Amino acid sequence: MKQSKYLNDLIDALTTLPGVGKKSAQRMAYKLMRSNKEKTLNLSEKLSNVTSQVANCSICGIYLDLSDTVMQNDSGDCQLCIEEGRDVSKICVTESPADVYTIDSSTNYKGYYFVLDGNLSPLDGRGPVEIGIKRLEARLEKGNIAELILATSTTIEGEATSHYVQQLTHKYNIKVSRIAFGIPLNGELGYLDSDTISHAFNERKVL
Numbered sequence: 001m002k003q004s005k006y007l008n009d010l011i012d013a014l015t016t017l018p019g020v021g022k023k024s025a026q027r028m029a030y031k032l033m034r035s036n037k038e039k040t041l042n043l044s045e046k047l048s049n050v051t052s053q054v055a056n057c058s059i060c061g062i063y064l065d066l067s068d069t070v071m072q073n074d075s076g077d078c079q080l081c082i083e084e085g086r087d088v089s090k091i092c093v094t095e096s097p098a099d100v101y102t103i104d105s106s107t108n109y110k111g112y113y114f115v116l117d118g119n120l121s122p123l124d125g126r127g128p129v130e131i132g133i134k135r136l137e138a139r140l141e142k143g144n145i146a147e148l149i150l151a152t153s154t155t156i157e158g159e160a161t162s163h164y165v166q167q168l169t170h171k172y173n174i175k176v177s178r179i180a181f182g183i184p185l186n187g188e189l190g191y192l193d194s195d196t197i198s199h200a201f202n203e204r205k206v207l
């Protein structure tokens with residue numbers, strides 16, 4: 001018997017989410033079908049909003065609402081990047097905008113941030129270009145940076161990315177440090193509590 005084409009399309013779309021296989025996608029789709037229509041439409045509206053109303057900060061790369069950008073300034077910079085009193089000599093590199101919020105709220109770090117578009121993963125076709133290394137180089141070339149803090153995850157991909165960026169900094173005469181202490185191997189920052197992050201950040205070592 002043939003299943004609804006629209007339902008199949010939804011299941012296929014759900015499998016593009018991280019960690020969601022065919023079975024889980026089917027369960028989610030059937031659950032949505034059983035929910036009341038308003039709830040499902042609300043989810044649809046939220047998905048539509050994030051694609052049309054949210055952009056990346058042109059400097060650090062974190063997410064911000066387009067409506068807020070207009071209110072702050074015309075160049076699309078976030079509050080962190082235009083905040084006065086931050087230390088321009090320090091830049092912290094993360095693999096996700098979520099990690100910026102975690103670090104900024106868990107530590108007393110007052111430098112700037114740079115968000116890569118994920119980590120290097122050659123098997124998935126993600127090389128330096130895909131994760132935004134060119135943007136990072138452009139930022140480093142502007143000068144004024146004395147310390148770069150590598151805050152990518154301790155997964156294999158996170159370590160590879162950290163190593164790659166460290167190599168990249170050689171020509172800029174920048175001190176490079178890596179957060180390490182307290183972060184479990186193969187750990188993703190997003191799953192850790194703020195005390196662990198704070199400790200790891202403060203105990204970073206020079207590479």
Ligand SMILES: [Zn+2]
Pocket residue numbers: 057058059060061062077078079080081
């Ligand atoms: Zn920013």
